[in-house]
């Protein structure tokens with residue numbers, strides 16, 4: 551595949567392409583720094599196993615160093631941390647063990663700029679993902695359409711695929727169809743989530759009219775899939791042919807050489823409230839200068855708000871896909887409490903009932919997100935707290951272990967299909983989430 555331009559908004563046309571190709575060739579010669587400025591050593595992050603923390607409070611304290619908590623086990627966690635964050639964790643009295651870096655899947659072959667290494671060729675880079683979306687939409691025009699809902703910091707299209715049969719109405723319903731949102735790839739290195747979104751689009755397209763459950767949901771719901779919330783981060787992560795374990799977007803930060811905002815700390819609900827994000831630009835969980843300061847978050851939040859029609863939010867339920875740990879998570883992340891202002895007992899129980907039922911089908915572990923550690927400014931807290939959308943976070947394969955962000959492409963088919971039933975369950979519940987706790991009459995009459 552030809553090298554693609556990393557900054558489509560600012561560089562257009564043939565001359566620019568030639569310039570960029572030249573720059574890329576230079577960058578490839580020094581794989582550690584495909585940016586014009588190399589990241590200082592202090593900003594280099596590694597994955598560590600941290601032995602000791604065993605409670606949510608202890609894990610939240612580890613996260614408060616600015617490291618990202620990548621996996622939670624009994625009595626230990628896996629973190630991504632720079633040298634300073636690692637030292638702070640060490641001073642808390644915990645033992646750190648450096649884990650091997652991302653796997654080398656180049657198979658001894660020359661890297662192709664902005665593409666997955668040969669052994670992982672089944673993963674879709676941004677251009678391939680967009681081509682796949684276009685092909686699916688073109689193959690099923692009566693039930694699918696694509697919208698460009700905005701652009702990333704570097705100018706890449708952020709797209710939403712709408713899946714519904716507009717000619718069909720749910721039986722006995724006069725109200726508009728309930729809408730359900732699936733988002734993927736807030737975190738750059740979590741490439742399996744893009745495959746999850748592409749699987750859903752392909753599956754709904756190819757089994758409509760053949761599979762009864764799919765057909766009913768395409769007829770009676772409006773399904774939205776945003777397959778790539780963080781295209782700049784994703785492309786940066788694969789740009790040199792060696793995975794970079796990048797998490798954030800690629801927005802520069804004023805007065806700092808460290809780039810990027812953690813998109814899943816930038817949503818406008820209790821932003822930065824509770825020690826579940828960082829105000830330091832170098833942190834893996836940097837929350838940005840203000841809520842929705844990351845263009846990618848603003849684009850998706852504006853899209854969600856655009857689904858308020860006649861004063862009513864049409865989206866009732868959502869899943870935001872992440873990796874890894876095999877978890878089904880529900881809000882809130884900002885508090886350890888099960889219920890809080892903005893979450894009644896019945897609401898929490900409906901979240902938990904549908905969450906546990908979905909987890910029973912995919913074998914993930916269901917829990918409130920703060921059972922892991924405190925987070926603030928996450929999408930699921932915003933979806934519920936601000937929009938009253940039943941928003942879940944799925945942490946996909948693998949369950950734990952190093953290299954968790956880079957499973958080989960051989961697992962894509964199995965691990966995306968694994969969530970088919972859970973996704974259908976959420977769609978089937980989306981007209982009345984309270985049916986799951988036997989309170990349909992009370993809430994959904």
Ligand code: 0X9
Pocket residue numbers: 618619620621737740814872873874879881882883884919920922925928930931943945
């Ligand atoms: O920290 C995160 O954003 C998620 N984990 S990840 O390894 N994919 O970065 C977990 C978020 C859990 N909290 C909420 N969903 N609120």
Ligand code: CA
Pocket residue numbers: 668669670671958959960
């Ligand atoms: Ca492979």
Ligand code: ZN
Pocket residue numbers: 736737740872873
């Ligand atoms: Zn994530």
